[in-house]
Amino acid sequence: MISIVLADDHHIVRQGLRVLLEGEPDFSVVGEAADGLATVSLVERLRPDILIVDIMMPNLNGLEITRKISELPMQTRVIILSMYNNESYVLEALRNGAVGYVLKCSDGAHLLNAVRAAMAGQRYLSPPLSIDAIIAYEQRAKKASVNTYETLSNREHEVFHLVLEGHTNSEIANRLFISPRTVEIHRANFMRKLNLRNYPDLLRYALERGILPPTKDQPEKSKKEEIEE
């Protein structure tokens, strides 16, 4: 027998789901909850094989419930039931430890499939969701996530490198055809962005990230700059 707890804040939805699930001879709905916090305590008490939880729940949403339960020393597997087909939700659900993500608009059979997959130790996403799409999305999110160095504007990059090479503000100003005051502003900006306080900090930061360009020789003027700091 596969024991199941249902969590949804709408009674009629739970009723529909119960009818659907108990149509399977080896499925048994052992409990229902209409509130996020109640769901967690109910699962803790009943220790079911499967929790089917709606993503929209009062007090604690489905994603949070999933995270909490997957942190508990239990075998209960969580299947998220959701109205949202956004990859971000699916990704978050999977990250939080859900094994299934079923859209509310999909055929009832997908929910049954999800339960069986979960029991077999597999992940299940109802169509049109696919693991590939989720992975692609995750890649996109990763690509958007950069280290702070890459948030520097082009000008800030230029000034960063020239400072790194040991040029003074006025030299940089001459080279970039901007005023020393503007150089000063760019410099203050990237120092703040990168949380650096002085030239040695900057040097360490660059070395750690391999940013130091393959320049000719070590900058001589850095000492002077350092004093100015």
Added chain:
Amino acid sequence: MRTNEEFYQALIENVSDCICVINVDRTIRYMNPFAESMLGYKPRQLIGKFIIDFVHPDDLQKVTNTFNKVMQDKSSVQTEEIRMKHTDGSWRIVEWICKNLLNTPAVAGFICNYRDITECKQIEMQLQKIEETYRMIIQNVNEIVYAVKFIEENPFEGIVQMVGDQVKNIIGYESNEFMEDPGLWLRLIHPDDLPVVVEDTQKLIEHREKVTRRYRIRHKNTGQYCWIEDKVVPKFDDTGKLVNIVGVARDITERIHAERAHSEYERMLSTLLSNLPGYSYRCKNDKDWTLEFISDGAFTLTGYTIDEYLVHRTVTCGEKTHPYDRDRIWNEVQEALEKREPFELVYRIITRSGDEKWVWERGRGIYSSKGELLYLEGLVTDITERIHAERDRERLFNELNSKHEQLQALSRRLVEIQEAERFHIARELHDEIGALLTGLKLKIESSKRSAIDAYTANLSEMETLVNELMGRVREISLDLRPPMLDDIGLVHTLMWHFDRYTNQTNIRVHFKQSEVERKRFTMEVETAIYRIIQEALTNVARHADVSEVTVLLWSDQQTLNLEIEDKGKGFNPEEVLASDKTFGLIGIRERVALLGGRLMINSSPGAGTYLKVEIPMDNSRE
């Protein structure tokens, strides 16, 4: 022997002293010629006469007493001052010396010699009178007159010869107290004044000239000090040696107090003037306002020294008033003078450093007894700060007003947006959901009447309708507020939003974030950032005419930072903010301001748009 007798005879007959021998019965046995002539008689005229016949009746007793005394004590000599009658009827005063020589056989009588001291006596009496006069004067003047015999070894405690009785009135001591105690005077002097008194006195001794000493001296009874002015004159003897010091001291306490009061009053007045944020003046009624007097405050106010105004005449009041105010000042003053009224002015001056200051002036004309205008007098005060404060107030008031108007516009806009939103939702519900529901209802009704095979077909159509319905509901709910903003966080909501945005507008969004994805911020911050980006991207789609836009989001220790940049048409931010019809930018500005953040918009027509937002992050949640 004979010769010897003659010698004495001649001697006695010719001395200028009166000598007579009187018998026991008081008759005159012998009287030398000088004695007789002293009383106006010729020689030998008085021999055998009774001496007492020539004595003043009041002095008879004295003469009798003299004889009695020398009778009793035969070796004694008696001296008496008596009056004797002259032949001209006048009385001569004589000093009479009598000796008993009855037991000397050669004489056997009383020897009396006497001399005329009438002249002496008269002088003495005159002197006494003069002295009395002086004494009277000395006792009746207000000054203490005193004389001290100078003693070189102890120049400050000589022998006090005389002190006027006034000393009692002034300091309560009797004059004899000073005579008996030469050190008393010095001890009564106020300790603070003692050095000066000592110095002045030494000056008197060394330079041998009179000095005036001023010091306080203690009253015997009250213990209070009174001020004394003490004029001291040194007196020298024939050899030039300082013998005594004569002084006149008087009580000047009241005068000192009056002087003090006066200088106090002057000081107060000058303090008052110098503390005035301005100056007083007296000037001629000409275009230069040629000065006759100007108080110290002018330097503080104008930066020009009093000498520059009054001595060198390098600067005038007229030329230092603001050019715009000059004619007005002149006219207002002349008008007031015509009516003989005081004038009040507010105008600007140019200080030495070139600054402009606001001053307030009140003055009036001063007229001669004949009624002709002599000069103007008045007071000028710095009111720059007041004027500035007034201006600030005015500016703040205007700012407040415009803020208020903005607020009103915003709340009007809020109501409008709310209405538009409701209208939009109502239309969605009616047009989209309503239509689908109607379709569903029709299907259900037709199913009731249809055959079993058609029923199945209807059922699958109905399912399609329900799915569409669910999709529409989800869309509407996402439009209103994406739930993932609360459920998952800013970055994924933005990614979802950018996808939709690109689908709808064909504008690609280059999105980069750093240190934001795994962080959660307060709901206010996340909502604000989401709405700001939404609004900014809407603007880009509407106005920029570009195919891509860059969105940069990063957080550091202190701030959450957002940069949105496009290379599109650009605009003039000031103009747009002033007349933003859609309230897009104003909405952004208000959201940033609510969170205490900073907004920077760099844009100009043709140069793209760069928008930067910084939100302080002291309230982030992990």
